Amino acid sequence: MTDLRPFTALGAVTPGSASFGALDLRENAGLALASLAVRRGTVEPTPFGLTLPEPGRWVAGQRVAALWTGQGQWMIEAECRAELDFAAELKQVTPGCSVTEQTDGWVGFEIISRAGSMPLEALLSKLVNIDPADFGPGRATRTGLEHMSCFVIRRGDAHVAVLGARSSAGSLWHALETTAKRLEEQVT
Template sequence: MPDLSPLCATGGSAPAEARHGALSIRENPELALASVARRRDAAQPSPLGLSLPAPGGWTAAGEVSAFWTGPDQWMIEGHGLADSDFAARVAADCPDASVTEQTDGFVAFEIRSSAGERPITDLLAKLVNLDPQRLQPGSAARTGLEHLGVFVIRRAPDRLAVIGMRSAAGSLWHALETAISRQVEVAA
């Protein structure tokens, strides 16, 4: 039997990470994802006790959070739960909803600022076609980043997550890390 070792989406044995000035970016391989779709005439699901957000929203409670992805559809995040059968846990809690495992289909990058909200707001203004003032903490949006479709989640004033297709992890990492490094050059 060959000795198999898991790899992160960016191809390394450890998550990709970088720091430029006040901003840091880190691949988050510990994030579990499951999509939830409410079935016709079914009650509003409440996976793992979460109140699901309205359009453009993101909500969190303990180790789980959710963001809206479309009418009667949400993505449920399990923080630190990628090694578990997260979708089965969500499905057991939402028997009247359609639940699909998404963990291995996506890659998540967490961006943090050590200097408060301003570096994140400045980065958003250059990174995606979204008004940074409308993407306040507790909100999420689907948008394009360069040639890639992504979800952008404002987790806190100084924290931002970008979730994209795992098959484009290298391109997404390059786009994000380059934008962060250029922002530092402009600020200097």
């Protein structure tokens, strides 16, 4: 029998990672994703104890998080559960809602600044049409990044995540890496 090994969205056995000055980029290959939509007549749930966020917001609980994606719709994240049937778990705790597995359709990249928010905000200002001053922790939005549509999530003062289409993983990584590299060159 053939020896089958899983590959990450970037096509490698191990998740991609790189550092440029104070910025670290990391492919989050363990991130499980499922979309949640409230059906008409259904009470808004609190999956895994999360109070679902309002428009433009992201909330985190214990190893799960949610971001608003549309009226009555959210993307639910679960750390280190990409290889499990997370959508089935979510469906069990959200009766009457529509749940769709999203893990294999998306790629997540984590961007962490080791020097506070300044390098992160400089990176964001070059990549997306978001005002970094108004995009503090707990904020999330869908925006364009070069020619790709993605979600940008402000997980903390020095931590941003970018979720994009898995089919565009290489292009998205290239955009993040190129911009981070240029910012590093400007500083040195």
